Amino acid sequence: MNNWIESLNFSIFGATFLLSAIGLWFTFILPGMDRWSRRFFIHFFAVYILCCLSGLADVVLQYYPVPRTVFISLLLLESLLLSLPLLMLTGFLLHCCGERIRTSKLLHAILGLWSVFFVLLMSVLFIDGYIRFTAANQYSRGSLYPLPLIPLIAALLIDVAGTIKRRRQLSRKVFLAFLIAFLPTTAALTVHLFVDVFPLVDIGYVLSALAMYSLILSDQIEQDKHQQREILRQQQEIARQQQEIAHERASVMVLQMRPHFIYNTLMSIHSLCRLDPMKAQQVTLDFTNYLRKNFNAIASDRSIPFSSELEHTQAYLAVEQAQYDDMLIVEYDTPHMHFRLPPLTLQPIVENAVKHGMNPYSGPLRITIRTRHTDACSVITVINNGTDFKPSNDREPHIALQNIRQRLEMMCSGKLSISPCNSGGTVVALMIPDAAEQEEVRNNA
Secondary structure, X not given: OHXXXXXXXXXXXXXXXXXXXXXXXXXXXOOOOOHHHHHHHHHHHHHHHHHHHHHHHHXXXXXXXXXXXXXXXXXXXXXXXXXXXXXXXXXXXXXXXOOOOOXXXXXXXXHHHHHHHXXXXXXXHOOOOOEEXXXXXOEEEOOOOOOOHHXXXXXXXXHHHHHHHOHHHOOHHHHHHHHHHHHHHHHHXXXXXXXXXXXXXXXXXXXXXXXXXXXXXXXXXXXXXXXXXXXXHHHHHHHHHHHHHHHHHHHHHHHOOOHHHHHHHHHHHHHHHHHOHHHHHHXXXXXXXXXXXXXXXXXXXXXXXXXXXXXXXXXXXXXXXXXXXXXXXXXXEOOOOOOEEOOOXXXXXXXXXXXXXXOHHHOOEEEEEEEEEEOOEEEEEEEEOOOOOOOOOOOHXXXXXXXXXXXXXXXXXXXXXXXXXXXXXXXXXXXXXXHHHHHHHHHHO
């Protein structure tokens, strides 16, 4: 019978040691745990590993003629180590509730009961009524053996009551985790008052700790997922705000049309009314169409057909050609028309080309607008033979082009590139993915 009990004790201590080591290992390697909780579980499982080692030493030393004081000291050490998780769990409960540990009445009550337990435990060294030894150096329970267990059980019951009282401050999983940690241990110690189930108390502690650990880790992973969703929501909100800012910038660009362009257009119309009334009517229509497209762009927060943006650009260029006559030559090579783009994309690029490329002393300014479809992408190319674009020398086109680049990226995952032309001048290329490609880019972002 004794051999069977000893084998069971060794098995329980081995299982407890293994579970504690697994808990310690997972605490080190698993993500999703805050620093305070990680440090708590490291110390928590380390205490149980020490407890298992001391328990195994107690069992082994029963087979050797060692002084009874040494044996009792090891037994007391195991009991003391088993009581430390009680204090640790109380502190962890208060931490999870956001309470100050040092000023907590719950912790003071638990410390008071633990101090009574400690005094009673130390009295075992001086009072023979706790443990009796047989001639074969085997120990048995004395009449006073249950006495130190009473303050521990009382402390556990207070912790259970404190957990229930604080249930609204804990998530459902963490609340259940603390109940699982306290209730089985309370039951095991209560049984231990009457029957010697010391090893079962050990494994009950560790199983409760592992259950609590898994529940709390699961809860923290869910919190991390919630935080990630919140971060994603904030990023989407920032992207939306940036899109609104870009749209507002476009609106300001429209409202801040160059005064000299309006002045020169009106003066050209005034002169043409006398010299060429038919042409004056056409320029007035082009200028009106240009203004209407500009103000429609303010109200639009979605992409528009390329044909509409091209009409806007053509209206602008028609007005400019009325002023510059043969000094401005425009070529259109746009076989690909069936795609969408943000409003005020092509027209400001062409306007920049006219504004910064026109030089009366260098001959006519030639602007070519091309569209192609290649590799699931619509490409718009604006080529001019005017003055090379030099970013370091002129900051004004930077603002307009940067605004276009930002709106392209946000609204259709497009790109804008600027490069010098081999024969002189500047090439601006717009690359707009097809609708399916845009969706894939957004999903991968």
